[in-house]
Amino acid sequence: MSNLGQFDSDFYQSNYTIDNQELSSEDSNAYGHLYVSGKQPASDQRQPAFIPPEMLLPSGGEAQLFQPASSPDYYSQSSYVDSFEEEPPLLEELGINFNHIWQKTLTVLNPLKPADGSIMNETDLTGPILFCVTLGATLLLAGKVQFGYVYGLSAVGCLGIHTLLSLMSSPGLSCGCVASVLGYCLLPMVILSGCGLVFSLQGTFGTVLALVIIGWCSLSASKIFISALDMKGQQLLVAYPCALFYGLFALLTVF
């Protein structure tokens, strides 16, 4: 067991200093703690299976612990080791671009401005999912736990409208693109749901407001679809299915 003491001292000493060095070159300080950094491949064969982890540090290994070139086994591609520094930030890697989301939201909120068909080329589902969750949350505040219906309706509706659009015109849009457009245009419905928290929507004013919001949503959605698919003389025909889709959401919200 004397070895244990030696390992312990090596362990603390080596890791802490090396960690300090690494910390200075790294942004995150979250991991500046004691850490068992590894062992040499040569020592693999020497270690029996039942040795508790504390004893696994090689005695003479600290000097070689942090040299990438000396370990061919696991990270043999140098690109891997470099890629940690060059790793893109998390949001970029996930494809979430808040600026784009904000711009698309602004486009939707103004239905009278002619749409640029190219903005919906990137299939971005983050904004739509965010709006769906917000709609579910506002419905929850009104006492209706209907997240499942919101998601189910959106999925079925997206599939249906994708089928209809591909039958009515040349199949140009992918399902993800349709889902993205429909999801962004769901934002006014969130506004309606928010209004429903303040006053009851079942009166005349509520009905009129619901109709206006449905019209707003479907106008935006059909405008984007028309410009993306280049369909002529069919805007009302595309707007009506979208109006039905949003009408289902309005039913959930109002009643």
Added chain:
Amino acid sequence: MAYHSGYGAHGSKHRARAAPDPPPLFDDTSGAYSSQPGGYPAPGADVAFNVNHLLGDPMANVAMAYGSSIASHGKDMVHKELHRFVSVNKLKYFFAVDTAYVAKKLGLLVFPYTHQNWEVQYSRDVPLPPRQDLNAPDLYIPTMAFITYVLLAGMALGIQKRFSPEVLGLCASTALVWIVMEVLALLLGVYLATVRSDLSTFHLLAYSGYKYVGMILSVLTGLLFGSDGYYVALAWTSSSLMYFIVRSLRTAALGPDNNGGPAPRQRLQLYLTLGAAAFQPLIIYWLTFHLVR
């Protein structure tokens, strides 16, 4: 052991930038890396594993390529199976509509009595699409009318404080089942009468679906004007729909040669058409009376 496992979560970051060798304590279970020869369990399983770590590994690349090829293969299989049952080109014919056609057809469904020429026009034995021929059936109006009916039913039930999202599904499936049964009955009738015509399943589906326009009008009138309004609208839409169906099916059954076939067969066709027409008001009443109380 405690202090080791406590830092397990940070293992990958350290490992990536500093230690080329993963330590035995913190098995990297994220990538293709097997656990250490020590055979240690991974106490601090790496939660924050590096995505690049996964993509930089050749085995993961192979796995991703395999996965995407499987996915595209699956998609092709679905398309092939679907195309065996549904011919997409034939279906596209029924959706080649424009706004003017839809407006005129809706007007025709409500007031068909002044329309003179009911024959479907052909160009070289191929029927003209609905865009160019008012008499051609389409599937856009029936589909939209069906969904509008479900929506209206939900709204009517909501006004009566009987709404819940399950009811929407119930209404939709009930109406769908009735449509399927009617189309099957019509198909059976067409088969038994051995009508030589261009009436495919989609044609029959289209003509069955036109009744939903009448249903919507009846329900709307009933909601706005009460029970009396409902019955008046029901009578009007039923009669106009019956007239529309009789006139359309009689000319649709003739085909491009205007050849009706022998007399008994023509009588059978007439009975079939009249039966289909008489069924419409019944089903309209059955599916809407509970919405207007």
